[in-house]
Amino acid sequence: MNIGEIARRAGVSRSTVSYALSGKRAVSEVTRRRILEVIDDVGYRPNASARALAEGRTRTIGLVIPPAGRRLSPIQLGFVADVVAAAGRHELDVVLSPSGGEHDRSFERMVSGRRVDGVILMEVRVQDARAARLERSGLPFVAIGHTAGAAPGCWVDLDYEGLVARCVHHLADLGHQAIALVNRPQAFLDSGYGPARRALDGFNAAAAARSLTVRALCCPDEATAGEACTRDLLAAHPRITGIVTINEAALPGLERALRRSGRTVPRQFSVIGVVGRHWAEQFHPPLTAADVPISDLAERAVGLLAERMTHPGTPARHVMLTPPLSLRASTAPPPRPRTGS
Amino acid sequence: MNIGEIARRAGVSRSTVSYALSGKRAVSEVTRRRILEVIDDVGYRPNASARALAEGRTRTIGLVIPPAGRRLSPIQLGFVADVVAAAGRHELDVVLSPSGGEHDRSFERMVSGRRVDGVILMEVRVQDARAARLERSGLPFVAIGHTAGAAPGCWVDLDYEGLVARCVHHLADLGHQAIALVNRPQAFLDSGYGPARRALDGFNAAAAARSLTVRALCCPDEATAGEACTRDLLAAHPRITGIVTINEAALPGLERALRRSGRTVPRQFSVIGVVGRHWAEQFHPPLTAADVPISDLAERAVGLLAERMTHPGTPARHVMLTPPLSLRASTAPPPRPRTGS
DNA sequence: AGCCGCGATCGAAACGATTCGACACCACGG
DNA sequence: CCGTGGTGTCGAATCGTTTCGATCGCGGCT
Numbered sequence: 001m002n003i004g005e006i007a008r009r010a011g012v013s014r015s016t017v018s019y020a021l022s023g024k025r026a027v028s029e030v031t032r033r034r035i036l037e038v039i040d041d042v043g044y045r046p047n048a049s050a051r052a053l054a055e056g057r058t059r060t061i062g063l064v065i066p067p068a069g070r071r072l073s074p075i076q077l078g079f080v081a082d083v084v085a086a087a088g089r090h091e092l093d094v095v096l097s098p099s100g101g102e103h104d105r106s107f108e109r110m111v112s113g114r115r116v117d118g119v120i121l122m123e124v125r126v127q128d129a130r131a132a133r134l135e136r137s138g139l140p141f142v143a144i145g146h147t148a149g150a151a152p153g154c155w156v157d158l159d160y161e162g163l164v165a166r167c168v169h170h171l172a173d174l175g176h177q178a179i180a181l182v183n184r185p186q187a188f189l190d191s192g193y194g195p196a197r198r199a200l201d202g203f204n205a206a207a208a209a210r211s212l213t214v215r216a217l218c219c220p221d222e223a224t225a226g227e228a229c230t231r232d233l234l235a236a237h238p239r240i241t242g243i244v245t246i247n248e249a250a251l252p253g254l255e256r257a258l259r260r261s262g263r264t265v266p267r268q269f270s271v272i273g274v275v276g277r278h279w280a281e282q283f284h285p286p287l288t289a290a291d292v293p294i295s296d297l298a299e300r301a302v303g304l305l306a307e308r309m310t311h312p313g314t315p316a317r318h319v320m321l322t323p324p325l326s327l328r329a330s331t332a333p334p335p336r337p338r339t340g341s
Numbered sequence: 342m343n344i345g346e347i348a349r350r351a352g353v354s355r356s357t358v359s360y361a362l363s364g365k366r367a368v369s370e371v372t373r374r375r376i377l378e379v380i381d382d383v384g385y386r387p388n389a390s391a392r393a394l395a396e397g398r399t400r401t402i403g404l405v406i407p408p409a410g411r412r413l414s415p416i417q418l419g420f421v422a423d424v425v426a427a428a429g430r431h432e433l434d435v436v437l438s439p440s441g442g443e444h445d446r447s448f449e450r451m452v453s454g455r456r457v458d459g460v461i462l463m464e465v466r467v468q469d470a471r472a473a474r475l476e477r478s479g480l481p482f483v484a485i486g487h488t489a490g491a492a493p494g495c496w497v498d499l500d501y502e503g504l505v506a507r508c509v510h511h512l513a514d515l516g517h518q519a520i521a522l523v524n525r526p527q528a529f530l531d532s533g534y535g536p537a538r539r540a541l542d543g544f545n546a547a548a549a550a551r552s553l554t555v556r557a558l559c560c561p562d563e564a565t566a567g568e569a570c571t572r573d574l575l576a577a578h579p580r581i582t583g584i585v586t587i588n589e590a591a592l593p594g595l596e597r598a599l600r601r602s603g604r605t606v607p608r609q610f611s612v613i614g615v616v617g618r619h620w621a622e623q624f625h626p627p628l629t630a631a632d633v634p635i636s637d638l639a640e641r642a643v644g645l646l647a648e649r650m651t652h653p654g655t656p657a658r659h660v661m662l663t664p665p666l667s668l669r670a671s672t673a674p675p676p677r678p679r680t681g682s
Numbered sequence: 683a684g685c686c687g688c689g690a691t692c693g694a695a696a697c698g699a700t701t702c703g704a705c706a707c708c709a710c711g712g
Numbered sequence: 713c714c715g716t717g718g719t720g721t722c723g724a725a726t727c728g729t730t731t732c733g734a735t736c737g738c739g740g741c742t
Contacts, residue, residue: 012692013691014692015692015694016691019690025689025691026690028689028690028691031690031691052697055697
């Protein structure tokens with residue numbers, strides 16, 4: 001069933017059918033109605049490939065996801081679903097492309113085969129090869145997360161620096177004097193992964209401003225690692241009364257280690273962080289946290305990309321989100337605040 | 342840069358370029374080399390839309406995911422990444438389509454716009470409207486999970502019935518006499534969701550075979566719900582010494598409730614189940630479980646779909662996976678096995 | 683009456699590939 | 713010397729749309 005068949009049945013030419021559907025030229029009310037009736041009757045939809053070929057655009061965007069091997073964190077995975085939903089609202093489809101090593105062919109297929117009109121890039125790093133490739137191909141793209149340097153191109157990101165600083169201030173306001181940061185894995189920090197880097201910067205700056213005693217450590221994205229890191233931390237620095245974290249996967253272990261050490265949250269110890277809402281609510285007691293606004297991020301990324309796709313000339317734009325702190329039940333003043341000293 | 346330009350530069354006709362690339366007709370070694378050289382030079386890749394139009398296939402499959410609103414369980418999300426990876430190995434791209442209410446347009450676009458050559462359907466229910474639609478459109482598809490009745494079409498599934506039965510036997514072999522099943526939410530069971538239904542069947546059958554005292558309950562997919570359900574269960578049936586579960590999201594709460602009640606795992610209480618490896622390892626102590634083989638599932642689903650796409654005539658096939666039980670540390674004989682009575 | 687402008691429609695040319703039938707060329711055997 | 717069969721290449725048709733320019737009929741204006 002193609003446009004020619006519709007035209008034949010409606011007794012008009014193919015172009016008239018096309019115009020009736022797109023509205024790009026006037027079509028008399030009677031013929032339009034007749035055409036639509038036929039279409040409704042036989043359930044016709046324009047063939048996507050043919051349309052893409054003729055129009056020169058696919059109405060599809062690519063979403064480059066981290067490789068399957070490295071487990072996707074729930075945040076990232078929710079993000080995928082949210083991107084698809086947001087794209088749907090713009091009448092766009094989403095094709096997924098895994099990145100990394102063996103999957104480069106998929107990425108190349110997508111880019112040089114002109115299979116998509118734009119790309120969203122998850123988890124960019126400094127000197128991202130894929131970003132460079134996209135830049136060269138002229139395909140519009142939006143990155144999720146950005147690198148410390150003057151990032152060219154569009155990106156959408158969370159203000160980890162400001163958010164972590166806010167967490168520090170919150171603890172300082174409550175009276176805490178010695179706190180720690182539980183960051184993402186060391187390898188991420190070393191490779192210049194934006195969130196890890198900026199969280200550390202924000203933590204140090206805010207702690208310095210409030211003259212706090214601090215300790216910053218990295219922790220693998222694992223519950224068991226979170227338990228070990230926290231255990232060691234508490235043993236080595238018993239005077240610490242609060243933890244700020246952006247490592248959601250470590251949270252269950254962190255909770256376990258605190259309990260094991262005999263500290264109850266929030267009465268004897270406070271925990272705060274920047275994590276997905278899901279993880280914050282899973283914590284016991286519910287975690288006071290800046291909830292990562294995944295669907296906002298997705299929405300903004302798709303919006304930005306759609307804008308660049310329709311107006312290719314416009315200069316690159318950035319969006320930095322700063323979600324509010326949700327006060328739950330995991331922070332309180334430190335125990336017996338020592339007067340003086 | 343299109344095939345005509347390549348042909349011009351190599352001094353041959355367009356068809357020769359096409360044949361040189363596809364190998365569907367012989368091309369002399371010298372011309373082939375010349376053509377490939379030009380292609381390498383300018384970095385040409387055939388335009389995907391044009392190729393799809395000419396060939397009548399898109400080299401793309403659709404993956405219908407549950408709606409974004411209902412949080413995807415990590416199992417489902419890992420599955421998405423694994424499907425993409427597996428499809429990549431078949432030189433196939435993957436477009437995502439959310440399902441449910443407002444996203445029907447995306448599904449329709451995909452199906453009737455002939456945007457894909459085949460579809461993988463996640464989380465089918467009885468009387469699935471999307472399955473019926475696909476059947477009608479003639480597009481090959483593979484469902485993940487199947488319904489109790491004689492399911493038409495292809496599917497790939499886990500043998501929940503057998504696996505849960507195996508768990509029950511494992512506990513019975515250890516000497517447990519009163520056990521419980523913590524199932525997925527009641528609504529899932531009511532709506533005929535295969536895994537929930539079959540887990541219950543397997544549990545009841547195996548328990549009856551071993552003359553065990555049992556209790557089966559449903560539990561929302563939430564840690565907090567898991568805690569509440571387990572608490573109530575232990576209070577109402579204090580003689581129960583073991584739990585079988587397929588509800589991974591409830592596990593953290595289950596763990597918490599057991600600890601609160603003063604029962605240590607595995608010495609005083611055993612837990613076993615069918616859950617993703619990630620969750621099993623996250624449990625404390627590591628959970629003895631039949632690990633849900635997500636990437637196997639994905640691999641088989643894609644393989645089955647690819648087969649149906651290339652040989653449309655073949656009869657529908659099913660794949661039922663039965664992963665082995667991974668013995669970890671959460672099961673042991675029950676405490677002071679009462680002799681007699 | 684003749685002309686102009688306009689709204690509605692049509693025909694044909696893209697878009698960029700694949701593929702089929704035809705043809706030129708060559709070596710070979712009768 | 714002529715048919716014959718196999719290789720390698722070409723031209724043209726095809727896939728299903730969109731879109732541009734042209735045409736046609738009609739009413740209003742001069």
